[in-house]
Amino acid sequence: MNLELIPLLIIVLLMISAGGVDVETTEAVIEGDHEITEHRGALIVGDATVTVPEDETISGPVYVIGGEFQVLGTVEGDVTQLSGSLVVEEGGEIGGELQHIGGSEELADEADIAERTTVEFTPAEPDPVAAYTPVVLTTLLLSFVGAWLSRKRPVLLENIGTTARGHPVISLTVGALLSVTFLAVFVFMAFTLVLLPVSILGLLIGLVTIAYGIIGLGYLAGKQLDTPRVELATGLGVVGIMVLLQVAGAVPILGDLIAGGLLLIGLGAVVVTYFGLQKFEPVSLPE
Amino acid sequence: MKLFVFVRERQWIPVIGYLIYVAALTAGYYYNLTFVQLGLTDLGTREIGMSPEDVSIVMAVLALLTLVAAVGSGLVMDRRGWSTDLYVKFRLLFLIILVQLLLTIAAPLVSTVEQFVFWVVVCSMTLGLGIPVTFSFMLDFIPIRDRGYVAAVVAGLSFFVAALYPVEWRIDEFSLVMSAMMVPAVLVLAVLSVKRFAFVDVLAGQHERSTFGTGRFCRSIPIRTLSFALWGPILLMFGVFFIDSLGFLRIIEEPLYIYTSWQSPDLSVRLFIAVLHVVGAVAAGILYTNFDRNWVFLWVFGLFAFTHLLYVFDIQFGAGETPALILPMFYVLAVSFYTTLNFALWPDLSTAETIGTHTALGVGIAGWLATFMSTALALYSEGIGLPLGRHLTYVNALSLLFVVALPVLLYVHRMFELARGGASS
Known part of the structure; x- marks a missing residue:
């Protein structure tokens, strides 16, 4: 579908x-x-x-x-x-x-x-400012939230960021499984009509979780800037991730795969760390 | 992965162990998936002219005899120390494959019910003996670190090939493919059975290393045969196999579902299913290696519950239209998940002393007994004229029951542990 x-x-x-x-x-x-x-x-x-x-x-x-x-x-x-x-x-x-x-x-x-x-819609002029406004606003919002979180509760983003970096395959697997299964479950719920509000709520929570994952990745990217102002670094990191997603989205297939992979890694890292509340440790196996 | 370390350090003997394990288990599982589960139905119904119900009864007998043979041989192997003797296991495997090769060649020639029953009895003996022999190879060849991934490779590869080839679920086509596949295996095993090789000596001693011999869940305290730690997973896996088999037995009778997915004439559809099997197995391998096993169980039950819900929904509201591929998609994911778990779990619940018994009990009861009981129940459901939608609703209810029961059981089990700890302290 x-x-x-x-x-x-x-x-x-x-x-x-x-x-x-x-x-x-x-x-x-x-x-x-x-x-x-x-x-x-x-x-x-x-x-x-x-x-x-x-x-x-x-x-x-x-x-x-x-x-x-x-x-x-x-x-x-x-x-x-x-x-x-x-x-x-x-x-x-x-x-x-x-x-x-x-x-x-x-x-x-x-x-x-x-x-x-x-229902007539006034045809929009091909205006790049109007076209990119939602993306810019989303980026600004996520940057501010990221900056605020990195100052108030840095450990949350630290846990998500380190998991995404240290365990990308696990995060990707969990993110992919969750997104495929829950997307299907929520669409299915929507068809029942009775569960339509639950379905919409579920999809919204999913979007918020993905956004949180982007902030986590932004925090990780911001750490590369090597600045003591962690909130500024996180904000800029989030901008960097959003720009990367936009640029990758413009490249057919490969770009989509990269962008999708990044989003799923972020989503998986958020989930396995219980929204950053706990550091993720895979089970210990003998080497 | 430990395999990469072996390759980097140019330790080729352990790498050969991986290859032997993957080749043996993949071929064995492919044989079971195609020839035994699908080919025999064709043999019974089309070649001999038995009714589908009678064939199902014979298949159920096959499952029960396989369980008995597996448990019996597992116990004997552990008591005589054969579970840890690689040369003995090679000889047993040689014997098994030789008999199976003869059975495979003879299958298209079977023409009466008596011959068919005899064929099934002999086949069940070889299948039963094959369970502890092949599943205990994990102990000799695969270090604990890599068991989830290797199990995923075996499950993914077998399903991938089975989804693509052969297209027709007919005994003569199966017979030809299987015989061609078995001859080289018989020759190699014949040589390994009679002659000692330095590399086999090394492989035979690997189970004595701490990273090979003692299963992942036996590291601190070895799991006893009569313990909840073994019978809990057996019960859960029994539930998984039972749910799968009970649902699938009725789904494959619906041409609308089977000819638009597993047996679709469209190669791209079968390729989609084959690739999904691999993706599902790899995902299960990653989850098994990095998370507690109960998460994988939870995923499997959840996936089955959702899958059957989709089928029930489609039966009720689909109006006979071509069903969407999302239906087999979730089915395939669930099957790949639990098959991967099945390959890795039993050796990880065993030590070198118990692997024969534990793998026989695990695969025998969870796999074969569940198949026997679900076949009987599916026949009963058909016999009383239960519509497919209603039948799948019951299967769905069972999946949901397991989804709920698993966390509750874990929670109660933890409570008991805490209470016992509190009492002792």
Whole structure:
């Protein structure tokens, strides 16, 4: 599953939850090619090609968050498009409201759409300042938190930093296992709708833990500066790590692997040290 | 890793020990995974025409006889000192592989139920004897420091090859591959059985070194056969094997699940599964080496619980669509985790004096008895017409029970230790 779909998926699940749709009839299609001939309840189209064939009717509502949704037959309810591609062919019918928020759409002249609304976003100018503002703000926030922590509770960052440096493979393994398992568990929880708040909370805690890991790595990088002002060194270290992540992210595959590896090492180091409260010591084995 | 030290110092004899161990255990486990577990089902159903239920009963008998043979031979090996005599173990292994080679060649020729049962009885004897013989090689060849990693290599390699080849789970194809693989092994073992070699003498003495002979969990106090320290892990591993087998036995009957994952005609899908097996095994090896073993158990139960939850969810809401690869992904991770643990754990719970018995009890009860009981239960579940979704819900409940019970048991065990310490002081 494309990880970029997860935020949209959670938004859609929130919309479904707010709309009072029965969870048991909700279906998400996240990969492959599918022809839907009968489906009662909400349908989420993810990284898949989903077609409603000619002379077939589904109830809806339908949420398109990726892939392609082709309507040759009839959708009785609303269709909301957040991303991906929507194609309504000649003879295709949408009985409810077609709400276009994002993505590309192709509507045949003869298509029968009961109501159509478009949420307009003012196209953003290609402004590098605006593009990098969130990253800069995040970097500044993490730097300040890192500087504060390194002055108030340096031992926390020391434990995380030394673990990341001394046991990178263990940290990476733990980080990778945790992220894969818990990401799947939280997405799965989101589908139950009842556990949606837990899922969102879990994902937020995950993000905070990753951010804490970045601060730990920043502390480690700051120590290389050899300055007695540890808070300044940590702040600059965090900036360095964030710049490295940005630069690495710009390089396809290898850069992503490096950036992902760094984040997972940080995450693993945070977890195995109980958020820095305890120094990590692997079990003692005879040499 | 200690292996790198040996290579750096050009100590090639211990390195040869690693290679012998990995080759023997990987080939043995691959044989068990493919030929015994999958090929025999094909032989019974397709070639002989038995019903799947009857074949399952014969497989359950195979599991039970293997357990008896393993425990019996483990006890004899320890009492006679064969567990620490490498030459005797080579001779026993030669005998085992020779009989298995004959069985493998004969398998496609088996055509009646009587022949099939006889074949299974002889096979179970060799499998049972093979457990203490091969698992106790750890003591001769692999230092404690590296056992998690080497176990990971064995588990990862066997599953990797088994996931990719052979594509068809048919006895004739298996028979050809296995026979070709066994002939060189029989020849090498024949030579090692009759002639003494200087390098084997060195390997045979390695168990006397403190870094080889006494298992990781026996360093301060050797674990006794009748103790919670051994039977606790046996119970946990029994739970793991039981959960895996109980769930998988019904999943493989669903073409929708099996032909979109383990037996997918798409090579990239099988490659994905094969690589995941390796990744899971390596992760388990790292965790086993650096953390307390109970964390690995906890991960395994957690992974199984989540996996079965995914399958149940897919059965209920999937509407017969092609299931997402995330389902076999978590299954594969869990299986690789516990297989790695299984290879490393029993030798680490043993000393040179108890390794035959402890590995036989561990692998026999946890692996084979669990398989026997889960097969029987899966047959019963099928017999009473229990739908797959409901069956997997029970399996899932069992996994969750273990997830909860493990920390509770550990906590209670610690309480008992503290109470006993308090009373004595």
